[in-house]
Amino acid sequence: MSLHTYTLPAPFDNAPVHLVGSRAPWPLLVLLMIAFGVVPLLGSDYWLNAILIPFLVLSLAGLGLNLLTGYTGQTSVGSAGFMAVGAFATYNLLLRVPVLPLPVALILGGLFAAAVGWVVGIPSSRIKGFYLMVTTLAAQFFLEWIFSKFPWFYNNASSGTISAPNLVLFGHDLNTPTHRYLFTLSVVTLLTWVAVNLVKSQIGRNWMAIRDMDTAAAVIGIPVDRYKRQAFTVSSFYLGIAGALWAFFYLGTASASSFDINRSFQILFIIIIGGMGSIAGNFIGAAFISLLPILLSFAGQVLLGGAIDTGQIQNLQKIIFGTLIIWFLIKEPDGLVRLILNLRERLSVWPLRF
Amino acid sequence: MTFFIETLIGGLLAGTMYSLVAIGFVLIYKASGVFNFAQGAMLLFAALTFVSLREQGVPFAAALVLTVVVIAIGALAIERWILRPLVNRSQITLFMATLGLSFIVEGLAQGLMGAEVRALDLGIQDTPVMFGDIMVSHFDLVAAATATVLVTVLALLFNKTRVGVSLRAVADDTRAALSIGINLNRIWQIVWAVAGSVGLVAGLLWGARQGVQFSLSLVVLKALPVLIIGGFTSIGGAIVGGLIVGAAENLAEVYIGPFIGGGITPWFAYFIALAFLYVRPAGLFGERAIERV
Amino acid sequence: MTGATTQDSHTILEVNNISLSFKGVKAISDLSFSVRRGEICALIGPNGAGKSSLLNILNGVYHPDAGEVVFESEHFHRIHPLEAARRGIGRTFQNNALFKKLSVVDNLLTGLSRFMRTNLLEQAFRLPRAHREEWVFREHAESVLEFLELQSYRDVAVGHLSYGLQKRVELGRALIASPRLLLLDEPMAGMNAEEKQEMSRFIADINRDLGTTVVLIEHDIGVVMELCGHVVVLDYGLKVGDGTPAEVQTNPEVIAAYLGTVH
Numbered sequence: 001m002s003l004h005t006y007t008l009p010a011p012f013d014n015a016p017v018h019l020v021g022s023r024a025p026w027p028l029l030v031l032l033m034i035a036f037g038v039v040p041l042l043g044s045d046y047w048l049n050a051i052l053i054p055f056l057v058l059s060l061a062g063l064g065l066n067l068l069t070g071y072t073g074q075t076s077v078g079s080a081g082f083m084a085v086g087a088f089a090t091y092n093l094l095l096r097v098p099v100l101p102l103p104v105a106l107i108l109g110g111l112f113a114a115a116v117g118w119v120v121g122i123p124s125s126r127i128k129g130f131y132l133m134v135t136t137l138a139a140q141f142f143l144e145w146i147f148s149k150f151p152w153f154y155n156n157a158s159s160g161t162i163s164a165p166n167l168v169l170f171g172h173d174l175n176t177p178t179h180r181y182l183f184t185l186s187v188v189t190l191l192t193w194v195a196v197n198l199v200k201s202q203i204g205r206n207w208m209a210i211r212d213m214d215t216a217a218a219v220i221g222i223p224v225d226r227y228k229r230q231a232f233t234v235s236s237f238y239l240g241i242a243g244a245l246w247a248f249f250y251l252g253t254a255s256a257s258s259f260d261i262n263r264s265f266q267i268l269f270i271i272i273i274g275g276m277g278s279i280a281g282n283f284i285g286a287a288f289i290s291l292l293p294i295l296l297s298f299a300g301q302v303l304l305g306g307a308i309d310t311g312q313i314q315n316l317q318k319i320i321f322g323t324l325i326i327w328f329l330i331k332e333p334d335g336l337v338r339l340i341l342n343l344r345e346r347l348s349v350w351p352l353r354f
Numbered sequence: 355m356t357f358f359i360e361t362l363i364g365g366l367l368a369g370t371m372y373s374l375v376a377i378g379f380v381l382i383y384k385a386s387g388v389f390n391f392a393q394g395a396m397l398l399f400a401a402l403t404f405v406s407l408r409e410q411g412v413p414f415a416a417a418l419v420l421t422v423v424v425i426a427i428g429a430l431a432i433e434r435w436i437l438r439p440l441v442n443r444s445q446i447t448l449f450m451a452t453l454g455l456s457f458i459v460e461g462l463a464q465g466l467m468g469a470e471v472r473a474l475d476l477g478i479q480d481t482p483v484m485f486g487d488i489m490v491s492h493f494d495l496v497a498a499a500t501a502t503v504l505v506t507v508l509a510l511l512f513n514k515t516r517v518g519v520s521l522r523a524v525a526d527d528t529r530a531a532l533s534i535g536i537n538l539n540r541i542w543q544i545v546w547a548v549a550g551s552v553g554l555v556a557g558l559l560w561g562a563r564q565g566v567q568f569s570l571s572l573v574v575l576k577a578l579p580v581l582i583i584g585g586f587t588s589i590g591g592a593i594v595g596g597l598i599v600g601a602a603e604n605l606a607e608v609y610i611g612p613f614i615g616g617g618i619t620p621w622f623a624y625f626i627a628l629a630f631l632y633v634r635p636a637g638l639f640g641e642r643a644i645e646r647v
Numbered sequence: 648m649t650g651a652t653t654q655d656s657h658t659i660l661e662v663n664n665i666s667l668s669f670k671g672v673k674a675i676s677d678l679s680f681s682v683r684r685g686e687i688c689a690l691i692g693p694n695g696a697g698k699s700s701l702l703n704i705l706n707g708v709y710h711p712d713a714g715e716v717v718f719e720s721e722h723f724h725r726i727h728p729l730e731a732a733r734r735g736i737g738r739t740f741q742n743n744a745l746f747k748k749l750s751v752v753d754n755l756l757t758g759l760s761r762f763m764r765t766n767l768l769e770q771a772f773r774l775p776r777a778h779r780e781e782w783v784f785r786e787h788a789e790s791v792l793e794f795l796e797l798q799s800y801r802d803v804a805v806g807h808l809s810y811g812l813q814k815r816v817e818l819g820r821a822l823i824a825s826p827r828l829l830l831l832d833e834p835m836a837g838m839n840a841e842e843k844q845e846m847s848r849f850i851a852d853i854n855r856d857l858g859t860t861v862v863l864i865e866h867d868i869g870v871v872m873e874l875c876g877h878v879v880v881l882d883y884g885l886k887v888g889d890g891t892p893a894e895v896q897t898n899p900e901v902i903a904a905y906l907g908t909v910h
Contacts, residue, residue, distance in 0.1 A: 203763075
């Protein structure tokens, strides 16, 4: 290590070194134990298929976007485009190179998305803010177009769709909801752990430095352009994996239109509502966004006895989403995660008031 | 050659419509620094309101006036409940708020007035007009003329009226404008109402073409490359940008499209915009800010 | 960048005929001076004299229209901020440029980025090398915290700190990379007398104990006279004085341009 060693006048007397995360995170371990051990036993197929798997995948996609937008400060509205790359790449890898085990194909799919992300990130050295955001929008439309115009990508299927290959993990069939749930959960857990490591590392600090003030970051010796591209790359890797999981572990059959601009917005909303620059926020935001529609249609049925048609429920959903987004931006720019933390703080001091 | 010129002119005329949408953007961006993603939704809402009024038998002029009133009320609400609470927040935050706004407006528009395609007859015939060999759509000509008149009116409004001068003051230097007693909230209300009305005109012209329907709100996506080319702060840029995008798109679809599978209009404009961006990172007419540290 | 020449080893920094203008308005005209290794040099002058612009040129935030900067015998017409940092030029800003949402210790740690040797995968999977590097970095940060008496604010987000403390954190962020030349833009602006004393002491300690050359901008003439051995006076982008505090104080041109307006 070629770190300049210098001695400062004040003697360095082994002051306690604060290494983050050295304390065992018990609540998290309990949560994981429930997620891995209890949920598969209790959850119905409907819950696993229609709620938990999409929730997990959306959390992962949110995580990917959050690394870029929440941590590095580069707004992207092209998330779904990168998801599409992951999905179509994984599909073609499994189709054309059948010897590849599923995890390897998934990782390679993610790497393809990462490569595309790197390319899209190139202009970030020259342009900023809205102008850069429009670049991501261009990528979104271009990728959507590619995956619908060139039949090679969907193996010339007349429907233009790609279907889940036979999902096998080391000889185990993954085609039951429980198995798909467990596999998705494992991938999301692993990648979340990696993301936590990253945002607590020097790389993560560099990303946040760029987010908070990129001129100052350059002046203190952070290669800003390289780190912006890196954030695009890592973010797209996450989104690529999320895209493949979305296509094969949730939808089963997907097409370019499964990854349209509305999906990109949905993921952006997850991180706004959940919390920009927060890992836990992605999960909270994704839970919110997957549960709200279910709650609304349920409420609609209970209150109005099914008299209201689904179109109106969708319109109502839009209005509620829009209002919530504005409300969050005004009242709680740090998202639901901040709201929950504040609540916990208040609860922890609550008995003292008496 | 005739075909090329027809394609070019058709593109330029279509481009004036992009310009109209982009002008709504520029007005709002100049006055309040907001990148208004809801411009498309506002356009849809305005056009739907107008069509619904017409369907109720309201005369053309009255329907127009009533729609503008509705737009003005909307502008008041937006200023009061979105812009004012978010004052001094980052531009990205404001952008995301308009994303939320677009959801609300779209939900309201379709919830109140239905999602089906509505026919809109403005009484303009869509018959071809011949200029020598060259065939031009009559409707396109009327639309372009309307756009030109509207832009002229706006230009007069901004240069000759008190409100217009205040608006330019705000755009130039918000703090200075405040210090000489210009009421910023009032300016915002007016600008959002004017931008909404520009959206109404664009929405009607567009709606008369393809029917008034949800896809109208997607023209916002067409306007983004126009803004990139012209710069966010220049009305002239919006006009030129619109023409460039319209012409290039039409030509590309005809001459490049067939070789790469067609359907390239959704992204082609973006690629032109990116090419411009690479040469001029702040648009053709935009000003590059000097970073003060 | 062009080759090395005969800069005598006592000079660390030379500014040769630098000019800079914004949209046709001259900010700096044909400015030359040099800074000796190990000294504390003050740039003084009224607002708009071009002092901050000059610091921005020295570490590459702005590029001059003409002239060159010689640092450690290397000639630069224009230098990239990264290159400046790599060569050991540290910098603080007039209106603090800290990373507002990061804690004090994280802000300091960002200053060590150019010493980072581990890659993305090592950090992503917390491999031993990354762990070790993080430990060394934190050890460094700890000693800087102690030196600047900032330990009690270690984990506070800098956005919540007072202005004076933020200035100190920013100094720490520059200091942690052990710069050879430290550029401080109004390190004592907006401070009360006591805070100024404290900051002066830190700067003097850094200069004396670490041998760091310091170029600073300061408006408080009392502080300048006490702290600095060399003063350069700017007025409307022109140099009107250059010498020891005593020389500058008696220079009639300086008195007319600057000191006169203060008294």
